[in-house]
Amino acid sequence: MTLRQIGEEKLLAQILPTLGRDKRVIIPAGDDCATARFRAARELLVLKSDCVVEGVHFKPSASAVAVGWKAMMRALSDFAAISAVPEFALIALVISGRRKVGWVRDLYRGLARAAARFDVAIVGGETSDTPGNTALTVSVSGYVERDRCVARSGGKAGDDLFVTGTLGGSIRRRHLNFVPRIAEARWLTRHFPIHAMIDLSDGMGVDLPRLAKASKLAFTIEESALPLARGCTVEQAISDGEDYELLFAVPSRKRERLLKNWKKKFPKLPLTRVGKLIPHSGPSRTGTSHIPRFPSGYVHFKRRR
């Protein structure tokens, strides 16, 4: 059955019951807005929208379950990047009425599975017909304690730069089934003074300069130290996007204790010191200038994947 045959109301009537009901939610999906009990006002509200587009972020032949998983996890990875806890998600799906209902059900299965992995409630959404390709926007809200909120801009000269996991080749391996580093980020900000953090969505070659620029600093990288994914070159580790690992800045005096405690807490996930933040040495030097061969990562509208 196609979407046009079933219509939006019947489609939602099939999908909404499968999403479960969260006790924090007052008015559930299907009414005009979602409403939810909110936590104490001492915490910050955190908001993020992210979209995945057919022909850009996934192939028309991709598994709908995997596309749903990826769409949710991309937004959640941004929560990891500031050490926030996601709570509620809205889904906006733009899709041709000619598509099969089963595809949308599978998509929601992937979304719901990813949401459940981090105790996120899908509280509403919107579906629209389109004459074109499929586009899915996931909007997540949640919270972070004021003293654990990590922006990109807090890096200090001399901070060590660390990355979690391994870099490169995600597009061939796990860009559709990665798990955002929320648990790791929450552990980091609970135990260490993390000055700045970002998730590596566009590749370290793009995201590290972003962090440095936001912190008004330059950086150095030890290329030989980069934690390469199996079969990847240094070039790929720097340029490939969609690693969804964390890159963060922390005072160098914490280095030994961080590495020791990390290994106990996350024995299967590498943590690697890849370089440090340094002062700008002059007005002509930019954040990227210390790595002449730093290629650009994935930039929307400039390259497609």
Added chain:
Amino acid sequence: MTLRQIGEEKLLAQILPTLGRDKRVIIPAGDDCATARFRAARELLVLKSDCVVEGVHFKPSASAVAVGWKAMMRALSDFAAISAVPEFALIALVISGRRKVGWVRDLYRGLARAAARFDVAIVGGETSDTPGNTALTVSVSGYVERDRCVARSGGKAGDDLFVTGTLGGSIRRRHLNFVPRIAEARWLTRHFPIHAMIDLSDGMGVDLPRLAKASKLAFTIEESALPLARGCTVEQAISDGEDYELLFAVPSRKRERLLKNWKKKFPKLPLTRVGKLIPHSGPSRTGTSHIPRFPSGYVHFKRRR
């Protein structure tokens, strides 16, 4: 200059400064997530995503300013429908890299103008390339007091049904430049026990049965009482979508005081009693059964506009 030539970062660098900075916002647009101070926990968090799609909700030739206005106001109209106050918006724009940068700037001008009209801060967003048509998702968060939150489901048998404004023909007149009834909804829930409310986005022929069904009731309508927009038939008043007026249920004992005080407060906007909620008279009667010629309004995937 096209979007592909300018790239996402430069585009955002041009647009973000024009959105202004809101004092509630801690981490502004451009970081991984938006974060904002949240109000006291006694209020409910309210969340809504809504999308507009080129070729469905607007023509390729439509004014970008008007498209941005409409996209924001559609989501805000859902806030009006539950008497909520919108505070923060995220923008997710899916658009071809071949489109002109000026078009996107105009789009944001419309979004910002609509947001400013209701003191909403645009706190972040996401832009993605697409090989297809343009799609824009606006995700709004805000709050409502627990005792002023009006769902569709609270209607009682015997309640009067009122609509604001006039109905029909919006598609020819003002579907791109309407103003959501937030001020009116807030006034209503401050002064009257509103049992159930909905905004008329898909047409009364669809939205009234939705409200009745959610309240587990049937309804009667006095067709001769319908407030027709100039040049519209009863059929159009019932079937045309995108009126974005409020339809609400209130105890009939409040009728006189409501009409009198409304006229004082909103002298330019009609308020009309159009019918009432009644009990289901038997298992075979549905919410729509009392108006045999009630045609269906706009249903996504079934009809296009």
